[in-house]
Amino acid sequence: xxxxxxxxEENVEKxxxxxxxxxxxxxxxxxxxxxxxxRAGVINNLVLDxxxxxxxxxxxxxxxxxxxxxxxxxxxxIPAPLNYEGFPKSVCTSINDAVCHGxxxxxxxxxxxxxxxxxxxxIYEGYxxxxxxxxxxGEASATAKDLVKVAKESLDLAFKGIKPYSHxxxxxxxxxxxxxxxxxxxxxxIGGHGVGIDFHEDPFIYHYGKKGTGMVLFPGMVFTIEPMVxxxxxxxxxxxxxxxxxxxxxxxxxxxxEYTIVVTMDGLEILAS
Numbered sequence: 001x002x003x004x005x006x007x008x009e010e011n012v013e014k015x016x017x018x019x020x021x022x023x024x025x026x027x028x029x030x031x032x033x034x035x036x037x038x039r040a041g042v043i044n045n046l047v048l049d050x051x052x053x054x055x056x057x058x059x060x061x062x063x064x065x066x067x068x069x070x071x072x073x074x075x076x077x078i079p080a081p082l083n084y085e086g087f088p089k090s091v092c093t094s095i096n097d098a099v100c101h102g103x104x105x106x107x108x109x110x111x112x113x114x115x116x117x118x119x120x121x122x123i124y125e126g127y128x129x130x131x132x133x134x135x136x137x138g139e140a141s142a143t144a145k146d147l148v149k150v151a152k153e154s155l156d157l158a159f160k161g162i163k164p165y166s167h168x169x170x171x172x173x174x175x176x177x178x179x180x181x182x183x184x185x186x187x188x189x190i191g192g193h194g195v196g197i198d199f200h201e202d203p204f205i206y207h208y209g210k211k212g213t214g215m216v217l218f219p220g221m222v223f224t225i226e227p228m229v230x231x232x233x234x235x236x237x238x239x240x241x242x243x244x245x246x247x248x249x250x251x252x253x254x255x256x257x258e259y260t261i262v263v264t265m266d267g268l269e270i271l272a273s
Contacts, residue, residue: 002265004028004220011218015165021215027203028220029196034262034271036127037196037222041260041272043077044122044129051120057112057137061093064118065104072122080121080128080199087244092119092132099187099228099236099246099254112138115148117256121199122272129272130195130224132258143231144253147184151229151255154178154186158227159270164219164263169209175227176208185234187254190246192224195260219265226258 008028015022029037050071051064069090072079079090087103094102094117095110102117110116119132134148154175161174176186192205203215207227230236235249248254260272 001031002219003031004034004218005030007265008218008220015216020167023203023215023218023221027194027201028218029222029262030220033127033196034220034222036125037129037260037262038271040077040122040124040127041129041131043072043075043124044120044131044272046075047071047077047120047122048118048131048133051118052133052135055110055116055118055135055137057110057114059110060106061095061102061104061108061110061116062106064093065089065091068118068120076124078123080123080130084199092117094119094245094254094256096253097248097251099230099248100190100256101244101246103242103244110137113140113144115140115144115253115255119256119258127197128195128199129260130199130258131260131272132226132256133273134255134257146182147229147231147253148255150179150182150184151227152257154227154229155225155257155259158225159259159261159268162217162263162268164217164265164267166217167212168203168214168217169206170211170214171225172206172209173211179227179229185230185232187228187230187234187236189236190228192226192258194221194223196222217263219263221263222260222271224258224260226256228254228256230254
């Protein structure tokens with residue numbers, strides 16, 4: 001069994017002496033914690049798989065909420081978004097120019113050509129796993145399809161480009177460089193986060209930044225990477241009618257994919273996707 005806490009204690013002073021920012025001890029999970037998060041991730045993945053089976057033009061976002069809620073309970077989990085800081089539903093459904101935190105609604109009907117992010121977080125036996133996927137409804141525009149593709153590719157590049165003792169801002173440097181090379185922009189105000197024992201933990205994960213800067217990523221850290229990629233400018237605003245949903249300033253499309261990952265002794269592992 002790998003003792004991530006012991007590894008942290010044995011190595012942290014070396015990085016401190018080098019002048020690097022290091023994680024706090026409580027950011028390092030035990031192997032038992034990671035196994036618990038992994039089990040929550042299995043449920044979370046199955047819930048998103050269930051959405052993928054049924055999502056289609058003509059259904060409401062409230063129907064997506066019902067699928068997520070019922071499947072999560074069926075599998076023994078709890079939908080983490082429900083009543084979290086007053087959020088009224090079990091999942092976030094963000095369509096087209098909605099960047100994130102869209103609230104399911106029986107009057108919001110998916111149309112041919114829409115793109116939608118379904119963001120699902122599951123609690124199982126006290127552990128949290130968080131992931132989101134994009135879905136293209138029917139035949140979308142070339143731009144919409146490309147945006148969804150580039151957002152996913154940026155996430156996968158970051159996952160493949162990070163290793164133990166990389167720097168936190170390396171994640172954002174990889175994502176931003178790739179996204180900008182395709183003519184898109186990365187939202188700065190919202191990022192990934194530590195997860196596992198609670199819904200949102202430290203550290204904040206930037207999706208932009210300078211390589212070689214930021215906190216050193218130690219084995220045992222668990223966090224989400226979830227780049228939000230805009231068709232136009234990176235500017236966003238919060239919908240004042242519900243104080244939750246975030247939209248692009250310019251009305252352009254936005255796409256987001258999210259993994260929960262753990263830094264291991266020799267790489268990274270996806271715990272929820």
